[in-house]
Amino acid sequence: MPGPASPAVPEVRTEFRVGRDGTGVLGNTDRSALGAHSSVTNVEQHFHPPGRTAVVWPVAVGQIPQLASASQPRAVLREQVDSARSAGGSVVLTQVLSGGGGVGKTQLAAAYAVEALQEERADLVVWATAMDEQQIVTEYARAAVLVEAPGAEGSDPETDARAFLAWLATTERRWLVVLDNIAGPEAVRRWWPPAGGTGSGSGWVLATTRLEDAYFTGGGRTRVRVGVYTPGEAQAYLRERLAAEDAGHLLDERAGDLAEALGYLPLALGHAAALMINEDLSCTGYVELFTDRRARLGDMLPASADTEGYGREIATTLVLALDAARAGDPSGLAGPVLHLVSLLDPAGHPAALWETEPVVGHLARNARREDADADPPGTGERESRRPAPGEVRRALRLLHRYALISHHGEGPRAVRIHALTARAVRETLDDARLGMLATTAADGLLAAWPDPDTGPAHRSLATALRANADALHHHSGDHLWHPDAHVLLFKTCHSLDDGGLYAAAVAHWREMTVRSERVLGPDHPHTLSTCGSLGGAYQQVGRTDEAIHLLEPLHADCERVLGREHPNTLAIRGNLATCYWQAGRISEAVRIEEQLLAIRERVHGPEHPDTLTTLNNLAGSYLMADRTDEAVDLFEQAHTGRERVLGREHPDALTTRGNLAYAYRKAGRNDEAIRIEEQLLPTRERVLGPDHPDTLTTRNNLAHAYRRAGRDEEAVRLFEQVLADSRRVLGPDHPDTASAKETLAAWRKGPDAGGM
Known part of the structure; x- marks a missing residue:
């Protein structure tokens, strides 16, 4: 019987971005969609206010957590926080509340946020969950629009977020920014509010994290360690929580024993109190139940599995609460x-x-x-x-x-x-x-x-789904690899590719390759296909030598294991040809792609998506070999075929349309190139998002086309946006940013300066 189908290896599809000297630069990759998908409601990522209105102070941005019933004031902790804040004087103080899970860091920060608003100690309170950078950017962007920060237009979250930081540095308003549950330094490294400014207002930053990291005591930040309740706070919590529910009769002489058994952990006490209220269970009854369960739970939840210091107490409390929920x-x-x-x-x-x-x-x-x-x-x-x-x-x-x-x-x-x-x-x-x-x-x-998951409407949903897929993979051991690798594992990687997150895609494909080799073996079809996708990812980020080093022996292995005309063998052969093109080995690339096109047309037919990908890639090789007329002809065929088979707005169809425009310009048909690119740019902005690499490529190419047409003012204006994009998306030190800066400087000198 034939074995299970191995995941498809995406064949690299070329797209040409005009470089500083006017030459073509390769970009983009063709990814196969795996698995069955159903559409879900679009999730808006950006905050789009219906219109500007006068700011009514005080203003709160973000969802401040509701204060827990009977939450304790934590007098000792608050004295540490307040003393440090008072010592800061007029300097913007940043305090980091750190400690293990369940100790009440977020509750303490929430109490300060609520008090700041209710007691009019702040004109603005911003609460941002800080598990990842995008969450911070989203809340800052919302705040920027609400306070009418200069430069905030509500269209680009990162631009608005930076405008908000600038506003904090100059405002005369009083403000509090809370960065809750920081997962790692990289999430906040660029987004700490300014420590000093020119405004006469006063600012305060509170952050919470589980991390014991020296980073959080640098840059003028002060750490405040948050521990468990004191014995008095724990008993006070139980007394107040039970009394609020008319369940004071449940509090008896074993309250101290209960608190001690739970390790005075606020989260554990919360579970216990809820169970007691719902089950009308006294402190004595709870302690007896807890004690009865301890031996058995000691076997199910050994101390060696408790790497974050909760101990068995919280696990025991959890199971009791679940029993009550089931009941x-x-x-x-x-x-x-x-x-x-x-x-x-x-x-x-x-x-x-x-x-x-x-x-x-x-x-x-x-x-x-x-x-x-x-x-x-x-x-x-x-x-x-x-x-x-x-x-x-x-x-x-x-x-x-x-x-x-x-x-x-x-x-x-x-x-x-x-x-x-x-x-x-x-x-x-x-x-x-x-x-x-x-x-x-x-x-x-x-x-x-x-499917597809690209574009602004799906970006936050795709991010969440990828994070959940990664968590599931981590928590389930090797289960998703038996009897064969689950489609979800590949979907995650392809989603990163499709979203233009190429560096992250390389890391995921590398991890997948290592895991597949270990679990399934080096010659398993899934291992071969995953390794091929890793080679394509290397090529996508410009690591051409590594890609060739990986793909050459892999191609031989695929021919041996899968056969010369297996779809994955053909895809790897096509990716290898693209790598040869990048390495300047144009004649080898042309030879392989001509042979590959003939095979695909015979095996799959002329309008199969894989055949059209090879047609697109061969056209690119012809173009770089100065066979321009042949390249234009093949690009036109690929463009027509992809629009008919995939649809006008499929990412692959958009790629070929952009390639065709580039070929027209190289063939001296610049007006036609401009017409295509002017239509393509807004389409890509809408379908893929304004910061997707493909969108940046189109913006870059259109600027060069304007330049060649003598429309210098338009070219400079558009390329100013290209430079801004590069700085924002790639960073100020990225080579593409430096190249864009040099190109723009040359263009500003006059029509005869710089590459065309």
């Missing part, structure tokens, strides 16, 4: 839902996942699995009934109620779970259950993944 859950969905959530990204996943067929089907088969023995023999009714409309959402809300997850809204990060809660749940899963859950979660993520 109040007639649908039997709470447990299966929590198991799936525990495998995903703690920072959140889209609510749409819970509407996908793979997830709904899994819940139908596994609801109340733990109580299956209570069903009449042979019926299995509870396990096979599909959840009624709204039942899954009610299960999510139930878990939210018991503080096992956080469920808010319908966005790409709507459902979250504390990382240690997730780990405690995962540790209760046996290997068979883990494998089943991993496959279900992977199938669900694929079903929720839009």
